[in-house]
Amino acid sequence: MSNSSNVDQKSNITLTMENYSACYEGYMTPWATIFAMFTLYSIALMWFCRYGKKACLPAPDSIYPYRRRLKYLKQVLNHLLIDDIFIELTDSKLGQGAVGFVFKGYVFPKTQTRFKQKTFAAVKMSYPMPQKSLGLLEEAARMSKLNHPNIVRLIAVSKLSFTAFRPMFAMEWLPGGSLAEFFRDEIRRKDELERKPVYVKDIVNILFQVGEALKYIHESRDHEGNEFTHSDVACRNILLTNRNLETCVAKLGDFGLPIDFGPRLPIPWLPPEIVCSLDRSPKHRPESDSWMFGVLCWECATLGAEPHFQRTFDEIQQSFLLPDRGLSYPPHCPADYWSFIMDCLSEQHRRPRFSGAIDSPYSAIFRLQKLQTMFAHSTAKFTMVWNVSNCTCMQHRCNVPLPSFAIR
Known part of the structure; x- marks a missing residue:
């Protein structure tokens, strides 16, 4: 009888030790907790640095009906997309058409001496209306596919065209006018x-x-x-x-x-x-x-x-x-x-x-x-x-x- 009780006590002790070991293994030390929180914070900071600007932009009005078409247009114009800081407008208005204004402006290269290498351009910006904005992007997509000495060349398209749905693109400057x-x-x-x-x-x-x-x-x-x-x-x-x-x-x-x-x-x-x-x-x-x-x-x-x-x-x-x-x-x-x-x-x-x-x-x-x-x-x-x-x-x-x- 005593032998069986001794066996039960030993088995209970063994189970207790196993539970304690399992709990100890699942427990995180303070340093491990700090390291995990630092890692999560770093990942969040990297995401914000990359996508934070887009997240802070105002939501475009009435963009839902055009999402599918905008996705295609972005793929077509992807090789011409640049940040809006590299396109500059002046107060010189050249004209306006069915979908937007045309201003005299500049396009800057992504270099340290970019202000010395600016290129004259005719910058077209759409009216603040969804249908006009889509029409201007369609025009840019058509121009991007054409390469001929007697057709005006498309130089760059602002990324804001798709993030804020206010299209703006730059065309080559022709000093003779129309x-x-x-x-x-x-x-x-x-x-x-x-x-x-x-x-x-x-x-x-x-x-x-x-x-x-x-x-x-x-x-x-x-x-x-x-x-x-x-x-x-x-x-x-x-x-x-x-x-x-x-x-x-x-x-x-x-x-x-x-x-x-x-x-x-x-x-x-x-x-x-x-x-x-x-x-x-x-x-x-x-x-x-x-x-x-x-x-x-x-x-x-x-x-x-x-x-x-x-x-x-x-x-x-x-x-x-x-x-x-x-x-x-x-x-x-x-x-x-x-x-x-x-x-x-x-x-x-x-x-x-x-x-x-x-x-x-x-x-x-x-x-x-x-x-x-x-x-x-x-x-x-x-x-x-x-x-x-x-x-x-x-x-x-x-x-x-x-x-x-x-x-x-």
Whole structure:
């Protein structure tokens, strides 16, 4: 009996020692506790240093419907993303379009002497509206995929475009300004004796460069295999390297998307298949760019006149039925040049195309090459046409105010 009790006592002692050992092994010494807390604190500090700035940014308004598209656009533009401190805006406003403002600015490289190596740039910033912001990012994505000597190059995109949903990107700076600015500053705002002569051969050379850019765009495809178009071919979007039309290089810029921008749509430049079916959300196709190119040619022949100046929407639609499509024959305009304009303003299937072979009379590049040869040694000049109002109401297109917003 005593032997069994001794055995029980020994087993109890063994169990007690095992429990004590297990408890001792699970116990952390003060130094181990300090080390664990220090490790957790270091990990939290490293996370905050890396992601803290993003965490402190205000939540973008109405960003939820665009999350999936923004994720794709960020992947496309990832190689151009830089911190916003490397893009600087000035007070010099260059203009504004359907989706945002354009300012003169600078882009700084990531070096110690970055302030000595700044690069001039045209910086575009969107209006503080979600749809406009998305439109500007779409424009940047389109520009990032295009590489041609006659297309404005995209330099950088601010990271704030996606963290704060206030897109801003920088494009190469062209000191000559736009072709519309050239006509305004060098022709229309000067006395007749001070105006620079504008030769047909120089205008045709600029149009040929724009045609080369459109050919490249129309022959390109996006990631889904869809065709590219420009959608806003006009003098205001033709940028020049200098103000000498004989030697300058012309580049096509402003790849804005004409989607639901109301009064900001370039109605006087758009073809009838779009203007007459805006309620059905028509798609802009390459032949639509051909029509707009014809209107661009007319702008050049009039030295910067505005097509359908102060006509109402209904008047513009009615003018499409006229033989000249509402764009009157400019004085001293060569017949072959005018014939090319009328071909661009014809029915969709009859318009010259920029894509494809250039040895066909249906090719716009072929027609432009013929005009280049024809006027290579000509002294023919274009003369200015003053705009004449045909408006019949108080709310014509050029007086439609911009939507109200404040620059933040």
